[in-house]
Amino acid sequence: NPNILNFTMKPTYPFVTLFLLLFILILQTYNSQADNIKCDNIERALRPCMVFFKGGSGVTGIPPYACCAGALTLSQIANNTANRSAVCRCVQSAIKDLRISDATAKALPHRCGITLPFTFSPYVKCPGIK
Numbered sequence: 001n002p003n004i005l006n007f008t009m010k011p012t013y014p015f016v017t018l019f020l021l022l023f024i025l026i027l028q029t030y031n032s033q034a035d036n037i038k039c040d041n042i043e044r045a046l047r048p049c050m051v052f053f054k055g056g057s058g059v060t061g062i063p064p065y066a067c068c069a070g071a072l073t074l075s076q077i078a079n080n081t082a083n084r085s086a087v088c089r090c091v092q093s094a095i096k097d098l099r100i101s102d103a104t105a106k107a108l109p110h111r112c113g114i115t116l117p118f119t120f121s122p123y124v125k126c127p128g129i130k
Contacts, residue, residue, distance in 0.1 A: 037077065037086035043094050045070035049108060053100045061111070068112035075116050081130060088118045088126035095122045 048066035063071075074091070078084040095105050105120040118129050 037083055037090065039090035039093060042074065042077075042087060042090035045073045046091070046094055050098070052108065052111070053098065053104055055104070063108060063111050067108075068114065071108060071112050071116070072114050075114055078117055084117050084129045085126045088124060088129055091118075091120055092122050092124065092126060095120065 046067070048064050048070055052061065052063035052067055074087055078087045094100075095102075102121055102123070105122070108120050109116045118124055118126065
């Protein structure tokens with residue numbers, strides 16, 4: 001039947017509008033999930049640092065490679081003001097829970113050769129980080 005082959009469908013405005021709204025909703029959901037910082041993930045990234053934190057390699061020592069890779073991941077996650085504050089709060093919590101000395105915590109970024117937008121310390125005011 002030749003009419004079947006010539007079938008064309010013209011998009012209607014309601015269909016296009018609905019599609020665009022759905023697309024925008026999906027993008028917003030994805031972006032909000034990307035910025036949802038979980039302290040479990042932060043602590044997991046820092047788990048290889050426990051040898052350094054507990055004095056196994058000392059404040060003057062070099063942290064394990066996996067530890068520095070985890071700290072670098074934190075730097076990459078802290079890509080905007082909200083994320084920096086969230087990561088900072090998680091790091092503070094981990095430092096307090098694990099009873100890591102302030103000096104050892106502060107030494108980590110320097111020993112790994114990375115720069116973070118906040119200090120590894122339980123005394124930093126996380127909400128004020130820009």
